[in-house]
Amino acid sequence: MSELVALGKAGAAIRKANDEGRAALVGYLPAGFPTYDGGVDAIKALVDGGCDVLEIGLPYSDPVMDGVTIQRAAETALAGGLRTKDVLSTVEKAAAYSDVPVLVMTYWNPIERYGVDRFAADFAGIGGAGLITPDLIPDEGAEWLAAADKYDLDKVFLVSPSSTDERIAMTTSHCRGFVYATAVMGVTGAREKPSDLAAPLVSRVKTATGVPVGVGLGVSNGDQAAGVARFADAVIVGSAFVKALEDGGPAAVRTLGEDLSEGVRREPRATAAR
Template identity: 50%
Template sequence: MTEQTATNETLGTTPPQPKGFASKPSQTETRLAELKAENKPAFVGYMPYGFPTPDTTLDAFRTLVDNGVDMVEIGLPYSDPVMDGPVIQQACSMAIRSGEHLAGVFDAVETVAKAGGVPLIMGYWNLIFHYGVLKFARDFANAGGAGLVTADLIPDEAGEWIEASDRYGLDRIFLASPESTDERLRIVARNTRGFVYASARMGVTGERSELDQTPERLVERTRQAGAKNVCVGIGVSTPEQGAEIGKYADGVIVGSALVHAVLDDPSYTKLASVTSGLAEGIHGARR
């Protein structure tokens, strides 16, 4: 251990940034700051890439941004999505059968960026690891990407991703749950760049008829642990639920309700309607 490293560890400070690392500002934090200035929570919408087909999927992402989504989580379909509910599992299976591939997801990133949204990618770490972590970070940044939501990667095991994301100026969005200890929340907050993804409840994703009472407390605890921004997801399916969470969270994440709209109507007419309704509820939460 060098003297400088020992000093940094003793003081709890970040070592000097190595040459060649990006110093560009966080796209995610910039958009959240803009919305905070208007007293609005962010609307974060999820849609799997390649769904319902690789040929039509880009229209889905444009529809989300055109109807009020501020940040788009572009899902990487996975053959064993253990953290996803039945609606998203069905959509991912359709995308895989239709021939989606990871390299094509950067077209979706470019589409979201050109439409005016903040492009995020959400996926299981195994896919990114096999693609190549530095290669993924480079290709993602070159496409205009903002950050990665790592559903199954914890900060303790994310050294390679932390280095790659720093190198290319990408945000790191880690998850917190109601069962997270205060120490775990501090670790998540310290290593996150962009926002902490607060799971409203334990379990898989999916629409809920009612939300439990833990999200507000989790947001409070995560902020006390040092998080600058906290967005809440898992379970939001109506404008009323979005408005309820938007009163205290920095952003509201919606996935299954949007995917469900495409399953019901592949023309995207229903997707546009559902998205605009959710946007109105979420953005108007603090009026």
């Protein structure tokens, strides 16, 4: 796999940030929260706050890997009538708002129900960059791998501290865009401090691949972002953005984004440390 192909759209944005001597900031919000229009405004606020890559969550009725904050937001979106077509419409509006790559994070069942090739075609057609699939592993994702390659979409799979070196090598060989390194075990959610397992995991992943590595789960402020930015190519923030939106609307999302954006820029990182 050539470096350009492996980078994909999200990876190119991350490497651009790295070449500026900093980590990239990846921001997550679910579509349809607190309402459809409110969700679109909040996602635009992620861009205005300084995010380099966007993750738009596709709310799902059985979000077993999500923490309470994201589960509550997903329930609100679904209760408001949000459907997959509305998520695609949100992606389209986000992609039209800026040139920041837009990924969707989704459990696999909704994509299977929509139709894998059909979803990939529709998603690529509205400017989507790729998918993050937390409950799909490459061994069981042949249909998605083929569709993603067909429509030039990023394929972001997860690795965790419990992943063996063999599993990391296999998983990262199928990634395009970036590798999602979950810094803690268990469900998602903001934490008082990121896991001590994050840096060793990133080191193991970088031994296996040249694809950018993003660290997620737990970062909630600029100080934490600065710490993770010392060793990760990208800092991924989700629950903290959802909580900010819940408490203070899009303005609070932008304010948090600015704090996190300052954090990833606080301590210059050597571009040679890839």
